[in-house]
Amino acid sequence: MTVTTSTPLVHELDSVAGVLAEWQHGDRAVQLHPGDIGWFRRFGARRTAQAVRTWSRAGEVLAVGLLDGPDVLRLEIAPEALHDEELARQVARDATAPECGVLPEGEAYVAAPPGALVGDLLMRRGWEGGDMWTPLRRELDEPVPDPGVHVEVVGPEQVPERTAVQRSAFTGSTFTDDRWHAMAEAAPYAAARCLLARNDRGEPVAAVTVWSAGAGRPGLIEPMGVHADHRGLGHGRAIVLAAARALQELGSSSVVVDTPSSNTAAVVTYESAGLQRLPELQDLRRTA
Known part of the structure; x- marks a missing residue:
């Protein structure tokens, strides 16, 4: 057919x-x-x-x-x-x-x-x-270390801080409070979590959203970012560890993420949190 x-x-x-x-x-x-x-x-x-x-x-x-x-x-x-x-x-x-x-x-x-x-x-x-592109994965069959920072599950009260971290982490980001609510009100978010990490002064320093595909299946990090004012202090590693722990609680078999191979800082951050680099993938391009 x-x-x-x-x-x-x-x-x-x-x-x-x-x-x-x-x-x-x-x-x-x-x-x-x-x-x-x-x-x-x-x-x-x-x-x-x-x-x-x-x-x-x-x-x-x-x-x-x-x-x-x-x-x-x-x-x-x-x-x-x-x-x-x-x-x-x-x-x-x-x-x-x-x-x-x-x-x-x-x-x-x-x-x-x-x-x-x-x-x-x-x-x-x-x-x-x-x-x-560099795919990375960490199996979740063993306990994941504590991230070592205060991490909150984002609810309505933390939304302005969550979206502010996103806009700071990614130049040109259009992630607004309204767009967070649009995402969170959709059915896929029932198997997702937004997490916000704070430093010892209570400032929001990093954020991540994780998505479960169901028990026993890989869960996805999309996206993860560190506030521009708080980079180089280990907050990326901490929020990735928090993401892995959240997906483990949701029943995911592993945590996976793809990042451009050119973004070496992101690759290093994921590896520091125990994700293993897999063989690179290459997309296809039509020039004209």
């Missing part, structure tokens, strides 16, 4: 996230986690639905994509469909042809799972290697 491409309706977003959760396994690197959709929900349900694409056959979802920016498609594929030729051809066609409404003309990026056939097809269509 034919593979079809669709944009989910708002009320279908939770089922799409559920499908992604089923594909999460500790022994494979993944490009898209249900937490990625949960984090995107800060922009609201309608905008999130517009950014999601699904590829299905006979009602079964075989691939999910998230437009993480207008020219970046992050793609995840069902483990049993990584080498499905019909699926790969359809995804490659949708990613390459602007009239399909997935990616615009000109420069664009696709992050596909390692070993997926669609990557080979895109290379044949003129795509080339793009940015390098």
Whole structure:
């Protein structure tokens, strides 16, 4: 039967996230986690639905994509469909042809799972290697050390501090209090936690959001940041340890994160908290 491409309706977003959760396994690197959709929900349900694409056959979802920016498609594929030729051809066609409404003309990026056939097809269509990413993971079958700082689970009272840390940590961040509430009111956040670390003067110094994919599955850090005024003091390591402990409490089998390989400070921070560097991933880039 034919593979079809669709944009989910708002009320279908939770089922799409559920499908992604089923594909999460500790022994494979993944490009898209249900937490990625949960984090995107800060922009609201309608905008999130517009950014999601699904590829299905006979009602079964075989691939999910998230437009993480207008020219970046992050793609995840069902483990049993990584080498499905019909699926790969359809995804490659949708990613390459602007009239399909997935990616615009000109420069664009696709992050596909390692070993997926669609990557080979895109290379044949003129795509080339793009940015390098470093995945990191820590198994959660052993106790995680105490972070050594005061850490709070963010509720309504801490939201202004949580969003302020985010904006300080990431230049150009548009994370506002309203966007935190939009994210927290969406269904995926029921399996998530926002954490805020404070120094010994009570100042908010670092923050993280963690996303569970269900018991026995990898949990995601997205995002983690340290306030610009408090860097170099170990707060990044502390909040990552707190994130690992939170995911352990949620039943996650491991904590995972992807960061640009060029962001060496982030890689070092994650490694200092016990996450192990995995083989690098490379996205695909179309230059014209």
